[in-house]
Amino acid sequence: MAQTSSLAEEKTSSLAFSSRTITLRVAKFNPKTDHEKKWIDFQIPYQKWTTVLDAILEAKKYLDHSIAVRYSCRQATCGSCGMIINGRPRLACFTKISELNSDVVTVEPMKNFPIIRDLTVSFDRLFKTHNSLKPFIIREDSDIPEKASELLQTPEELEKYIQFANCIKCGLCNSACPTMATDSSFIGPQALAQAYRYIADNRDKGKDDRLKIIDDSHGIWRCHFAGSCSQVCPKGVDPAMGIQLLRGYLLGFRS
Amino acid sequence: MKIHYGTALAAVALVAVHILFRLTQGFAESLQYESVIANYQFLPYAGMLEIILILLSIHGFNGLRTILIELKQGHSYEKAVTYGCIAAMAAVILYGSRTIFMTSVGMI
Amino acid sequence: MATVDENKEGIKGMANPLRYGIERVAYWLMRLTGLGLLAYFVAHIYETSMILKGKAGWDEFLTLTQTTEGHIILALVIGMCVFHTVNGIRVMLGHGGIGVGTPGRADYPYIPRSQNYRHKITIYSAIVLAAIAMMYGLAVMFGE
Numbered sequence: 001m002a003q004t005s006s007l008a009e010e011k012t013s014s015l016a017f018s019s020r021t022i023t024l025r026v027a028k029f030n031p032k033t034d035h036e037k038k039w040i041d042f043q044i045p046y047q048k049w050t051t052v053l054d055a056i057l058e059a060k061k062y063l064d065h066s067i068a069v070r071y072s073c074r075q076a077t078c079g080s081c082g083m084i085i086n087g088r089p090r091l092a093c094f095t096k097i098s099e100l101n102s103d104v105v106t107v108e109p110m111k112n113f114p115i116i117r118d119l120t121v122s123f124d125r126l127f128k129t130h131n132s133l134k135p136f137i138i139r140e141d142s143d144i145p146e147k148a149s150e151l152l153q154t155p156e157e158l159e160k161y162i163q164f165a166n167c168i169k170c171g172l173c174n175s176a177c178p179t180m181a182t183d184s185s186f187i188g189p190q191a192l193a194q195a196y197r198y199i200a201d202n203r204d205k206g207k208d209d210r211l212k213i214i215d216d217s218h219g220i221w222r223c224h225f226a227g228s229c230s231q232v233c234p235k236g237v238d239p240a241m242g243i244q245l246l247r248g249y250l251l252g253f254r255s
Numbered sequence: 256m257k258i259h260y261g262t263a264l265a266a267v268a269l270v271a272v273h274i275l276f277r278l279t280q281g282f283a284e285s286l287q288y289e290s291v292i293a294n295y296q297f298l299p300y301a302g303m304l305e306i307i308l309i310l311l312s313i314h315g316f317n318g319l320r321t322i323l324i325e326l327k328q329g330h331s332y333e334k335a336v337t338y339g340c341i342a343a344m345a346a347v348i349l350y351g352s353r354t355i356f357m358t359s360v361g362m363i
Numbered sequence: 364m365a366t367v368d369e370n371k372e373g374i375k376g377m378a379n380p381l382r383y384g385i386e387r388v389a390y391w392l393m394r395l396t397g398l399g400l401l402a403y404f405v406a407h408i409y410e411t412s413m414i415l416k417g418k419a420g421w422d423e424f425l426t427l428t429q430t431t432e433g434h435i436i437l438a439l440v441i442g443m444c445v446f447h448t449v450n451g452i453r454v455m456l457g458h459g460g461i462g463v464g465t466p467g468r469a470d471y472p473y474i475p476r477s478q479n480y481r482h483k484i485t486i487y488s489a490i491v492l493a494a495i496a497m498m499y500g501l502a503v504m505f506g507e
Contacts, residue, residue: 031368088382111372121370163469176383178390181376183325184369200466217333221256222325224393225457227386227478236469241477248460251257260455267448282503286425288418295414308408315401322394326374347408354412363415 021045022097024055026067027108030117037108040064046097052085052105053092056119068118076234079170083119084108089172089232110175126171129191133213135198138206151203164197164242166235173229173239185218189229192220193239196246207249215250223247262314269307276300295358308351316344386478389486393450396443403440434504442497449489453482 024044029037042059053071060067072078074093081092085107086100097105113121173189174180180188195214199207214220223243230240248254276294277285284290295301320340324333357363372379380391413424427433456462457477464476 109370111370111376113370114368115370125369159467161466163466166469178377178387179325181372182374183328184371185328186325217324218328222321224390225386225454226383226390227475227482228383230475230477231383231386233475234473236473236475238464238469238475238477240475241463241466244457244463244477245460245466247458251459253459256458260458263451263455267452270444278503283429286429288414288421291414291421311404315397315404318397319401322398325377347405350412351408354408354415358414363417 019045020047022055022102023104024059025104025106026056026059026064026118027106028067028118029109029115031115039106048096048098050097051093052090052095052097052100052107053081055097055105056092056107066118068116068120070120077168079168082110082170082172082175084110084175089175091170091172091234094234110171112175112177112180113171121171123169123171126169126174126188126190129187130169130194132187133191133195133198133210134206135194137198137201137204138209139203140205153202157202160202161197161200164193164200164237164239167194167197167237168235170234172232172234173237176228176232178226178228179222179224183218183222186222187214187216187219189223189239189243192223192246193229193237193242196242199246199249211249214246220247220250259314259317262310262317266307266310266314269303269310272303273307292358292363295355296361298359301355301359305352305355308355309348312344312347312351316340316347384478385483385486389450389453389489392446392490393454396447399443400440400447403436403443434501437504438497438500441500442493445496446489446493449492450486453485453489457482 021043024042026040026042027037028034028040042055042063044055044058046055051074053069053074056067056069057071060069069081069083069092071081071093073080076091076094079091082089083092084090085092085095086102086105089110092107107119109115109119109121113123113125116122167190169190171190173193177186177189179186192214195210198204199210220243225240225244227240230238233239245254280290285294295304317340320336323336323340378391378394380388410424410428413420416423428437453462462479462481464479467476
């Protein structure tokens with residue numbers, strides 16, 4: 001049964017003057033001590049501009065200091081605050097309560113990531129798969145000689161990959177992916193999109209290395225273009241597009 | 256994956272012909288015993304059925320294999336699923352081929 | 364070595380068609396129709412082998428399949444076949460990079476170019492065509 005707390009009258013809050021409140025339902029779970037997750041409800045006042053992260057921090061500040069939540073920039077740049085909000089992976093700092101059109105806002109940790117505690121998940125697997133795709137420019141002449149100048153790139157060449165470079169490694173795509181829901185060995189849409197980012201970059205010469213890595217039974221072939229990764233990406237990276245374009249190299253449509 | 260796409264495209268074309276045979280002949284009439292025998296004994300049609308059998312077995316069991324290896328991972332499990340699907344594919348092809356061959360040569 | 368609970372959604376998450384738009388519904392329907400068609404295919408191979416039992420055996424089996432329930436199942440198979448084919452062609456073209464849009468600088472509200480109207484229209488068309496094919500099939504089967 002969910003426990004309910006509300007702001008005590010003597011405490012002050014930046015949101016306390018609003019007449020509108022929502023029920024913030026937080027999943028509390030400590031894998032070291034708990035057998036299953038508990039839902040705790042908090043009555044949080046909100047304004048038109050209040051984000052879910054604001055609401056969680058209000059609850060943490062005044063009602064339950066033990067809520068574990070990861071956050072940093074509060075402006076959808078760092079990718080720290082990814083969580084499931086009303087059933088869909090979103091960034092808490094980028095989601096306004098007023099947008100959700102619901103009296104109850106349910107927050108739980110991202111799926112397909114091991115839970116550290118409450119809303120905080122481990123990113124070890126995401127970092128491992130990301131690193132496995134060699135996320136750096138590979139060139140034979142990487143030792144910079146004397147009198148070297150910058151590697152030139154036209155605006156058209158930049159446009160080919162810049163959207164994929166916007167990835168903030170928030171993990172929402174991996175959380176939404178239906179293959180990640182069941183396949184522990186799948187590389188994931190984030191890593192595959194980053195593989196395309198480097199292959200599409202004309203400065204990079206590591207295409208064959210990366211194609212060899214993703215040409216695996218649990219690599220690119222486990223993507224079935226469900227598109228959920230692109231639906232949830234907060235930065236417009238559109239991993240689904242990158243993965244289908246990447247597949248063209250392996251199927252022989254692109255060289 | 257190319258096998259999956261290739262078998263799909265080829266099967267679409269041939270299954271369309273197979274269905275048209277049922278519709279142009281009249282659905283109920285086309286299912287009468289004599290009509291079915293006549294279809295099997297028309298060798299190009301029997302050949303087409305054999306090709307459809309092979310294409311759809313490969314496409315269908317490869318699809319099942321894809322779903323199963325996404326549900327659970329592990330070297331021995333994946334090997335078992337792969338060989339199991341190949342075995343099922345072979346069994347269906349053999350069983351269907353037996354029907355086509357025996358009927359088309361009149362061994363009923 | 365201790366296993367880590369990966370907090371995977373599992374089959375429930377893979378099979379849930381909601382929350383992410385029509386493309387996720389299409390993914391789910393593609394799997395469902397694929398499995399349904401495979402089951403029908405195996406049953407059809409068995410059904411057609413009844414011809415080897417001669418006219419009596421064949422007619423006996425027809426009394427099982429040429430029933431109202433048999434016709435409804437066949438109509439469902441027709442629908443599944445049409446959807447799986449049309450959506451399969453869409454997915455195949457998408458896999459080849461066709462219709463997924465071209466990369467470009469992303470800007471707020473960050474609408475993904477690959478989830479465009481072409482794919483949505485094709486998915487809805489696949490559903491509509493499947494429904495029309497089912498209705499035609501029912502008309503043919505029950506009309507006789």
